[in-house]
Amino acid sequence: MAKKEKEPKKKKKKVVVNKGISGAGTDYTVYILSPMQKLFAIAVGFAVGFAAAYIYYDNVTLGIVVGAIAGWKAIDIYRNKLFTQRQRELRLQFRDLLESLSNSYTVGMTASRAFHNAYSDMQTEHGKDAVITKELQLICAMHDGQGVEIKDMVNDFANRSGLDDVRSFASVYDVATDLGGDIAKVIRETRDMIGDKIEIELEIQTMVTGQKNQLTILAVMPLVIAFLTRSFTDGANPTLTLIVKTIALGMFVFAYWLGAKIVDVKV
Numbered sequence: 001m002a003k004k005e006k007e008p009k010k011k012k013k014k015v016v017v018n019k020g021i022s023g024a025g026t027d028y029t030v031y032i033l034s035p036m037q038k039l040f041a042i043a044v045g046f047a048v049g050f051a052a053a054y055i056y057y058d059n060v061t062l063g064i065v066v067g068a069i070a071g072w073k074a075i076d077i078y079r080n081k082l083f084t085q086r087q088r089e090l091r092l093q094f095r096d097l098l099e100s101l102s103n104s105y106t107v108g109m110t111a112s113r114a115f116h117n118a119y120s121d122m123q124t125e126h127g128k129d130a131v132i133t134k135e136l137q138l139i140c141a142m143h144d145g146q147g148v149e150i151k152d153m154v155n156d157f158a159n160r161s162g163l164d165d166v167r168s169f170a171s172v173y174d175v176a177t178d179l180g181g182d183i184a185k186v187i188r189e190t191r192d193m194i195g196d197k198i199e200i201e202l203e204i205q206t207m208v209t210g211q212k213n214q215l216t217i218l219a220v221m222p223l224v225i226a227f228l229t230r231s232f233t234d235g236a237n238p239t240l241t242l243i244v245k246t247i248a249l250g251m252f253v254f255a256y257w258l259g260a261k262i263v264d265v266k267v
Contacts, residue, residue: 020156022142029162031083045074093132098191105184111150116140151177165194
């Protein structure tokens with residue numbers, strides 16, 4: 001019988017960053033941590049993992065092992081946290097951008113003037129380092145310096161944003177610009193739609209805040225119980241104690257994970 005050829009190992013997919021037309025845009029669909037941010041995540045993850053394992057098992061070796069695993073996993077956790085935070089900020093700031101554009105188009109400004117005016121408004125409202133301010137700076141610079149049309153830069157931003165609201169607006173804005181539609185009305189309706197979604201999301205988050213706080217408290221309870229009952233295990237079979245603690249911890253982790261999934265409501 002002929003030997004089966006070994007299947008080639010699947011290579012890990014490389015993250016391809018979309019920098020857009022200008023080559024200097026930000027890809028909001030990915031978040032790349034700096035070396036310092038990675039070190040920070042590892043340090044915090046190791047410290048938390050070591051402390052939790054040592055308190056629960058009263059074993060330095062297990063503490064180091066768990067700390068190392070926690071430090072490695074903390075990189076992804078921290079990256080996802082920063083990614084979610086940036087996406088939330090981008091959506092809120094995009095709503096404010098639409099408010100400024102709506103006012104400018106209503107009084108009859110051209111696209112160029114409207115976006116330059118919005119750039120000034122976003123600088124005042126969110127600061128020069130805000131994500132939406134940098135995007136408007138890029139849009140205006142590409143339009144003024146290289147003659148790229150505003151609608152093309154808006155589409156470019158939408159493709160990099162990772163937000164359905166921005167992509168939907170860019171598509172409608174593109175069509176309205178080509179066909180001479182009521183752009184001010186398009187912007188107002190998009191602004192109102194995003195505003196309604198954000199309000200609903202905030203209401204839901206307020207409703208589940210209490211449950212999230214309870215989950216946070218429950219996350220610490222096994223450590224507190226293990227610390228308070230440490231003296232009760234003196235003289236007990238260490239192997240049996242380790243097995244029982246591990247099973248109990250596994251059940252708790254599963255329950256916590258399930259609870260976190262339930263309260264993680266997305267709009």
